[in-house]
Every structure is written in C-alpha cells, then in structure tokens.
Amino acid sequence: KARSLQQRHAFDALVSVSLPFTAHWIGRKLKGKFPGLFWLADTGDPFALQPLHPLNNQALYRRRNRRAEEAVLRTADRTVVTNEGARRLYDEVFPGHPREIAVIPPMSSQWPVELNAGRSATSSWHLGYFGSFFPGVRMPAPLLEWFRELLRLEPQLQLHLYGELFESIRPSLGEFADLQARVTLHGLLPRSEVPAAMDQMDFLVNLGNRSDFQLPSKSADYWLAGKPIINLTQIESDTFSQFLAGHPLLLQVPVLEKQPSEKELQRCRTFLREHFGRRLPDDQRRMIAERLSPPSIARQYGQLLLSAQEK
Known part of the structure; x- marks a missing residue:
C-alpha cells in the first residue's frame, strides 16, 4: 500500500x-x-x-x-x-x-495560556501521577511504597493514578490493598483532558524509569502544569530529572531501595508543606511552552x- x-x-x-x-x-x-x-x-x-x-x-x-x-x-x-x-x-x-x-x-498537550484556579479547597492534599506502568521499567510498587510511608507523616494525602493499567500490572497492586481509601485509579485519559486533570492536583508525582534512555511521555505536560513536582528516581541517570533540570518547584527523591529512608520522607514532608498552593508564574510557563x-x-x-x- x-x-x-x-x-x-x-x-x-x-x-x-x-x-x-x-x-x-x-x-x-x-x-x-x-x-x-x-x-x-x-x-x-x-x-x-x-x-x-x-x-x-x-x-x-x-x-x-x-x-x-x-x-x-x-x-x-x-x-x-x-x-x-x-x-x-x-x-x-x-x-x-x-x-x-x-x-x-x-510534545505537550495543548495547554491554556493561563491556568484555572485549580481544585476547590478540601482537607485533603491531592497528588497526581500521570503515566502507565511497564514490567521491568516502571512498576507501581516503589511509588505506592513511598506513598504508604509518607501517609504516616501526612495522613491527609490522596494519590490519583492516571494512565492505562495493563493486566500484567494489576496483580502487583494486591500488596497495597490497605491504600484503597487513599489511592484512586482513574484510567487512561484522552490527551485533551490531561491539562484539566493536572490542574486539579496540588502536587504532581513522577516515577522515573529504570532505563537511562527512555523519557516518560507526559514529561512535557509535567513542565507546563506549573505545579510542584516530586520525582521518584530509580537510577542515578534519570532522564526525567535531566529533562526538568532548572524547574524551581522540583524535588528529587531516590527510591533505589524498597522502602524510602526516614530522611527522604522528612524531605518530602517539608517540600509538601512549603510548596502547597504554589505554581510557576504564567510567564515562566509561556517560556516552556515556546519549546514544548x-x-x-x-x-x-x-x-x-x-x-x-x-x-
């Protein structure tokens, strides 16, 4: 043909x-x-x-x-x-x-020049992860283990998972059944709906790949969202870290071990408290949009x- x-x-x-x-x-x-x-x-x-x-x-x-x-x-x-x-x-x-x-x-999704006010005030702080999971490269266990430990320090947190959940991944979620009340699975969103969903989050969370040559597809949207970002890195040469170099509201957290250290959890807690409600100014987002x-x-x-x- x-x-x-x-x-x-x-x-x-x-x-x-x-x-x-x-x-x-x-x-x-x-x-x-x-x-x-x-x-x-x-x-x-x-x-x-x-x-x-x-x-x-x-x-x-x-x-x-x-x-x-x-x-x-x-x-x-x-x-x-x-x-x-x-x-x-x-x-x-x-x-x-x-x-x-x-x-x-x-390429990023088609973002509006100015963000909306975000979600309405509630007692919970909402963390959003956008992306799928792949065996060997990016599995949910490090993310959920980190979230489980962080809940001990900040019990008001709510984690939202956006992305396709393949059948091969679902069995690995069984060991985190205790998090059901605090983790919401939203499934795969149309690309046009990603900006609005990200804008409803207080923080964005990324789980880096275990490879040093693959960049998560939503990386550009994480930049343009303008929200504070916690990046959980599984290797030192994390491609997402390199891509977001210079982001002023970014916290890098290594999760090389099964359970995050108490020191890293305290860093996350401080970051959450100091950056709740913050976002990049529109002029900085425009500069990023020019590139992505x-x-x-x-x-x-x-x-x-x-x-x-x-x-």
Missing part, C-alpha cells in the same frame, strides 16, 4: 513513527524502492535495545531485532529520538553509523524535513 501511494503521489518526504517498529520497517522498504525519497525515522523508544522490557522473544529474535534496528539507523536520512540518553545508546551500540541523530523532546508546545515541536520537525530540499 505504501509503495502504491508513493507511486501515485510522489511524496517528497516520508515520516515513520515507532513504536510499533513495523512503521520503520515499512519506511526502510520504501526507501529501498525510492532512494530519492527523504526518510525521517521518529523513534519514541528503541526497539531492539530494551533488556528490561523486551518486546518479543529474545531467545529467538534478539540478533534479528538488532540487525533490523541498525538497518533503519543506517538507511534513514534522519533519525529523531526524545532524549540524549537514547542518542548515546544508539551511538554506543551501533558505532560508525553514517546518519545524524536529532533530539526533539516529547505542539507548534514548537512541529517547527523542529519541519526544519528537518526542509533540510531534504536543501540537499
């Missing part, structure tokens, strides 16, 4: 988006058939380089996966990743590839595509 469309319309450029990796493989086949077609391979997560969360049977397909991903990297005119960790990984695993890799951050809003990200991709016409 892709070959037929190219023959009919003679497109100047092709953009393939992975995952799923099939899109890149179609792009490679089309590039082979039409060598003059400029091909931009946009990669959210590497396909063959995920030992913590393999995407197929590694015993059967590990070598084939790597050959396929390297072929894409060597064939595409430009490859785009979301963070420097992914670019470094590609350079290390596939040294000498001839193509330049660009880093373009994830849909029009800004579109311009960055447009510049890469226009470079095809300059060759």
Whole structure:
C-alpha cells in the first residue's frame, strides 16, 4: 500500500513513527524502492535495545531485532529520538553509523495560556501521577511504597493514578490493598483532558524509569502544569530529572531501595508543606511552552524535513 501511494503521489518526504517498529520497517522498504525519497525515522523508544522490557522473544529474535534496528539507523536520512540518553545508546551500540541523530523532546498537550484556579479547597492534599506502568521499567510498587510511608507523616494525602493499567500490572497492586481509601485509579485519559486533570492536583508525582534512555511521555505536560513536582528516581541517570533540570518547584527523591529512608520522607514532608498552593508564574510557563508546545515541536520537525530540499 505504501509503495502504491508513493507511486501515485510522489511524496517528497516520508515520516515513520515507532513504536510499533513495523512503521520503520515499512519506511526502510520504501526507501529501498525510492532512494530519492527523504526518510525521517521518529523513534519514541528503541526497539531492539530494551533488556528490561523486551518486546518479543529474545531467545529467538534478539540478533534479528538488532540487525533490523541498525538497518533503519543506517538507511534513514534522519533519525529523531526524545532524549540524549537514547542518542548515546544508539551511538554506543551501533558505532560508525553514517546518519545524524536529532533530539526533539516529547510534545505537550495543548495547554491554556493561563491556568484555572485549580481544585476547590478540601482537607485533603491531592497528588497526581500521570503515566502507565511497564514490567521491568516502571512498576507501581516503589511509588505506592513511598506513598504508604509518607501517609504516616501526612495522613491527609490522596494519590490519583492516571494512565492505562495493563493486566500484567494489576496483580502487583494486591500488596497495597490497605491504600484503597487513599489511592484512586482513574484510567487512561484522552490527551485533551490531561491539562484539566493536572490542574486539579496540588502536587504532581513522577516515577522515573529504570532505563537511562527512555523519557516518560507526559514529561512535557509535567513542565507546563506549573505545579510542584516530586520525582521518584530509580537510577542515578534519570532522564526525567535531566529533562526538568532548572524547574524551581522540583524535588528529587531516590527510591533505589524498597522502602524510602526516614530522611527522604522528612524531605518530602517539608517540600509538601512549603510548596502547597504554589505554581510557576504564567510567564515562566509561556517560556516552556515556546519549546514544548505542539507548534514548537512541529517547527523542529519541519526544519528537518526542509533540510531534504536543501540537499
């Protein structure tokens, strides 16, 4: 079908988006058939380089996966990743590839210029986590264990989980049944509803990945929300920490062990009390929006595509 469309319309450029990796493989086949077609391979997560969360049977397909991903990297005119960790990984695993890799951050939702007043005053303080969980990379246990311990110090807290909850994740929630009254599962939201949901929170909580080359997809929205953020890091080279470097309302909390230390819990308690009700000024949010809003990200991709016409 892709070959037929190219023959009919003679497109100047092709953009393939992975995952799923099939899109890149179609792009490679089309590039082979039409060598003059400029091909931009946009990669959210590497396909063959995920030992913590393999995407197929590694015993059967590990070598084939790597050959396929390297072929894409060597064939595409430009490859785009979301963070420097992914670019470094590609350079290390596939040294000498001839193509330049660009880093373009994830796009935010369409945020209003000014935030609303937020949720109405209640006796509870609301913490919001936005994102899914993935075996090996980001599981709910460190987040819920941290929240359980923090409740001892601040019993008025309420945790809201927004994101798809896969069946493989649900059994791991059983050991936290005692938190049911304080944890609300909202499920996956349409992207257009994310800003309003974040605006209802007093604080945002992020659980970092256990990999150093994957950036959570809601990272841009965490910036634009303007709310105080507690980032629970599972590794030292946390990509979310790097992405939000310079955020004035950000607390980094390592959760490398099963239970957070009393010292870290006290840091969280102090942060909550000192930052309740605070948010970034609108002028700072506008500056961030200039870099992460849909029009800004579109311009960055447009510049890469226009470079095809300059060759």
